[in-house]
Amino acid sequence: MTDAITIRGAGIVGLCVATELMARGVHVTLRDPAPEPGAHGCSWWAGGMLAPFCEGMTAEEPVVRLGQQVADWWEAQGVEVIRRGSLVVTLQRDRRELDQFARRTTGHRLVSGEELAALEPHLADRHDRALYFQDEAHIDPRAALMHLRKRLQEAGARFEQDAAAPDGPVIDCRGLAAQDSLSDLRGVKGEMVVLRSADVTLNRPIRLLHPRFPLYIVPRGDGVFMLGATQIESEERWRASARSVMELLSAAYALHPAFGEAEVMEIGADARPAFPDNLPRITAKGETIHVNGLFRHGFLLSPAVARMTAGLVMRENQRPEFYHEDHG
Amino acid sequence: MPRYYDTEITSRLMLGTAQYPSPAILAEAFKRSGAGIATVSVRREAGGERAGQAFWDMIGDLGAHVLPNTAGCHSVREAVTTAQMARELFDTDWIKLEVIGHADTLQPDPFGLVEAARILTDEGFKVFPYCTEDLVLCERLVEAGCRVLMPWGAPIGTGLGLNNVYGLRSLRAHFPDLPLVIDAGLGLPSQAAHAMELGYDAVLLNTAVAKAGDPVAMAEGFARALEAGRLGFEADPMEPRDMAAPSTPVLGRAFT
Numbered sequence: 330m331t332d333a334i335t336i337r338g339a340g341i342v343g344l345c346v347a348t349e350l351m352a353r354g355v356h357v358t359l360r361d362p363a364p365e366p367g368a369h370g371c372s373w374w375a376g377g378m379l380a381p382f383c384e385g386m387t388a389e390e391p392v393v394r395l396g397q398q399v400a401d402w403w404e405a406q407g408v409e410v411i412r413r414g415s416l417v418v419t420l421q422r423d424r425r426e427l428d429q430f431a432r433r434t435t436g437h438r439l440v441s442g443e444e445l446a447a448l449e450p451h452l453a454d455r456h457d458r459a460l461y462f463q464d465e466a467h468i469d470p471r472a473a474l475m476h477l478r479k480r481l482q483e484a485g486a487r488f489e490q491d492a493a494a495p496d497g498p499v500i501d502c503r504g505l506a507a508q509d510s511l512s513d514l515r516g517v518k519g520e521m522v523v524l525r526s527a528d529v530t531l532n533r534p535i536r537l538l539h540p541r542f543p544l545y546i547v548p549r550g551d552g553v554f555m556l557g558a559t560q561i562e563s564e565e566r567w568r569a570s571a572r573s574v575m576e577l578l579s580a581a582y583a584l585h586p587a588f589g590e591a592e593v594m595e596i597g598a599d600a601r602p603a604f605p606d607n608l609p610r611i612t613a614k615g616e617t618i619h620v621n622g623l624f625r626h627g628f629l630l631s632p633a634v635a636r637m638t639a640g641l642v643m644r645e646n647q648r649p650e651f652y653h654e655d656h657g
Numbered sequence: 658m659p660r661y662y663d664t665e666i667t668s669r670l671m672l673g674t675a676q677y678p679s680p681a682i683l684a685e686a687f688k689r690s691g692a693g694i695a696t697v698s699v700r701r702e703a704g705g706e707r708a709g710q711a712f713w714d715m716i717g718d719l720g721a722h723v724l725p726n727t728a729g730c731h732s733v734r735e736a737v738t739t740a741q742m743a744r745e746l747f748d749t750d751w752i753k754l755e756v757i758g759h760a761d762t763l764q765p766d767p768f769g770l771v772e773a774a775r776i777l778t779d780e781g782f783k784v785f786p787y788c789t790e791d792l793v794l795c796e797r798l799v800e801a802g803c804r805v806l807m808p809w810g811a812p813i814g815t816g817l818g819l820n821n822v823y824g825l826r827s828l829r830a831h832f833p834d835l836p837l838v839i840d841a842g843l844g845l846p847s848q849a850a851h852a853m854e855l856g857y858d859a860v861l862l863n864t865a866v867a868k869a870g871d872p873v874a875m876a877e878g879f880a881r882a883l884e885a886g887r888l889g890f891e892a893d894p895m896e897p898r899d900m901a902a903p904s905t906p907v908l909g910r911a912f913t
Contacts, residue, residue: 387678433870515680515711540814562680562712605715606681 334642335360335495336502339488341372341470341627342620343502344477345635348406351484353643359481362492366474371504371566371599372627374521376547376557377470378534379403379629380415382436382462389608391650392626393435395633400466402632406480408473410466413533416440416449417460420583426538427460437462451529451585467534467547470628500638501619505564505602511612511619512657516564516600519625520573521557524581526591529554537584544580553594556581560625569598601625609634611641614655618642659836659858661805662751662783666722668693669853669883671838672876673863680715682872687719690876695721696753696861698728699743713746724785726753731766733773740777752777753785753807753840763813767794771801778802787840790824792831799835806832807840807861810852814864816844819851829856846875846882853886854894 334350336343339361347357363369381396404410417437419427431437437460446453448461482488501507505516531548547555559573574596581588604610604622609630612619620638623630637649658667671694677683687695697716699709716723725743730736733756740752756773758766765788774784778801786798790808798806808828811817819825820842829837839852840861849860862879869875 389679515715516708518708563708564711565708603679605679605684607679 332356333358334498334500336500337361337494338501338503338506339363339366339478340370340502340504341375341474341631342504342623342634343500344474344481345631346500346502346620346638347481347486348477349632349635349639350642351481351486353639355639355642356485356487357481358487358489358495360489360491360493360495362490364490366471366478368597371519371601372474373471374519374558374597374599375470375627376521376534376545376555377468377473377628378415378545378547379410379466379468380462380534381629382434382465383415383417383536384626384629385434386430388626389606391608392630396626396629397464399629399632403468403473403628406477408468408476410468411533412464412466414461414463415465415467415534415536416445416452417462417536417538418445418452418456418584419538423538423540426540427458430538431460434460434462436464449531449533449535451531451587452535455585465534468628469549473628497616499617500642501617502621504621504623505566505600507602507619507621510614510617511604511621511655513604514602514621515562515604516566517603517624518561518563518565518598518600519558520561520569520577520596520598521555522569522574522577522581522593523549523595523597524554524556524588524591525552525594526554526587527552528587528590529585535584537580539580539583542576542580544577544584546581546584554581554588554591558625564600566598566600569596601627609651610653611638611649611651612653612655613641614657619655659838661785661836664722666693666859667691668880669859669887670694670876670880671696671724671840671859671861672721672866673861674698674716675863676867677872680712683867684715684719685873686866686876687721689873690866690880692876692880693721694724694859694861695719696724696726696863697747699725699746700727700729700739707746722751723747723749724751724753725749726787727755729757730755731757731760733769733776736769736773737776740773740782741780744782750781750783751785752782753787755787765789765809767791767797770794771797774798774801774803785838790821790828792824792827795828795832799832805836805838807838809841810839810848810860811842813841815842816865817842818844818848819855822851822855825852825857826855843879846878849879850882850886850889853883854889856890859883 333356385393442457537544603624640646670692672692727736727739756769811820836858838859
């Protein structure tokens with residue numbers, strides 16, 4: 330199965346797997362019910378933070394390890410990677426949350442209020458200390474999806490607008506839609522808001538630790554900010570709740586009051602595909618290889634998982650990390 | 658072992674199911690601690706068309722009794738509706754009743770709690786009320802039909818331990834035969850052991866385990882502390898005294 334292969338699903342996973350296979354000379358057909366990346370897919374709603382160290386707060390070790398190589402991969406594809414690190418702050422009364430975050434993560438250093446002001450002038454005098462994760466980066470996820478798709482098309486990959494399962498060997502990257510074949514795949518709802526404000530400038534993603542309403546803000550340039558993201562054990566994909574939006578907005582307002590005057594550009598919701606350990610899986614099931622369960626790490630881990638998948642297809646490595654067999 | 662509404666549970670630990678790093682870690686925490694009851698929040702996960710079903714199925718597979726709760730409800734009506742929904746979703750008449758009265762401290766609303774407990778008991782629910790250690794409130798809850806009381810140790814998620822040991826002790830003395838469960842506010846195993854030493858029947862934890870750096874180890878730590886504390890209680894501890902009393906008689910010295 331190394332000359333030609335069909336990939337079902339042209340979201341972040343499908344596009345990354347296709348990219349890795351094309352690079353190995355495999356002819357790839359991508360099959361997806363939608364004509365191009367958009368609001369129908371959960372990748373569309375991603376934050377685009379390449380923040381393996383911060384994710385280490387709750388994620389398992391492979392996320393931290395594999396996520397560290399990913400900025401280079403994106404850059405090699407020609408995607409603009411903004412390497413300015415990321416910052417973690419708390420409100421005054423939750424100061425101890427910052428100490429705990431520092432204890433449980435790596436790749437950071439504590440910066441003073443003055444250093445923070447130098448990095449983010451608009452946060453000056455608002456926090457007396459912060460954690461600076463210098464080696465983290467971020468990308469615009471929608472631009473990245475469009476870019477990968479365009480490059481694949483230019484390289485000769487075929488795109489078919491079709492939901493049906495094709496004949497022959499398939500790599501199934503359909504995300505939550507693959508619940509019909511993967512019994513322990515579940516959806517974890519996430520909600521996000523996009524704001525535009527001419528009054529605030531941020532140079533890098535900021536995480537606000539809060540015991541009730543944790544928040545991250547990713548600057549997208551031109552005064553646009555993505556606020557994310559809730560994490561609810563629900564497969565509801567079609568609506569953001571008033572409560573979640575209110576919590577995201579209140580947290581943003583607490584980070585900087587100027588967000589109170591921002592324009593609400595977008596409110597989004599979707600469900601992330603995840604397995605019980607919230608780690609990805611490469612599952613061999615008959616003639617199909619399922620690549621799924623990227624959870625909240627689609628842009629952070631898909632390149633590494635795609636490389637492993639390509640290695641499996643090319644028989645370079647028959648048992649890559651995350652490999653499972655399903656004889657059910 | 659504690660009996661709640663005629664059901665004996667073979668563990669003194671109840672665990673919440675929110676905020677864990679992953680469902681796999683949640684399941685392992687239950688396994689290692691042997692927790693007998695799993696509380697689960699209905700409201701936020703419910704959405705439309707049973708969108709939380711995949712997660713609830715995993716909770717069902719934990720092997721613990723499921724105790725749905727009305728977490729996040731701020732009014733009687735909201736709590737009653739959530740309880741009715743929970744009964745349908747989990748096929749149980751058990752409900753952990755929370756009616757929050759104060760947004761910042763998440764302190765229970767005692768008035769709403771009694772009213773909701775009465776309504777739900779009349780509807781055939783077996784109510785586990787999350788309450789304060791106020792004796793009068795607890796009496797009213799029992800009058801309303803509650804056969805278990807779940808006073809807080811400290812506000813939810815604070816990890817401050819048993820804030821009012823005197824009040825909790827009075828409550829135990831006043832309701833010697835009713836199952837009493839410390840619900841909320843614990844952060845450390847030693848605090849759970851203390852609750853056991855006061856004669857409490859069980860504790861309910863969530864944040865202390867879920868937000869620990871190693872939730873599985875913390876769950877086990879709590880389980881062991883509960884065992885230690887309960888053994889201490891059952892062994893009828895010595896009375897504390899001010900004067901030192903040597904455990905070995907001192908021979909050959911004149912009395913002073």
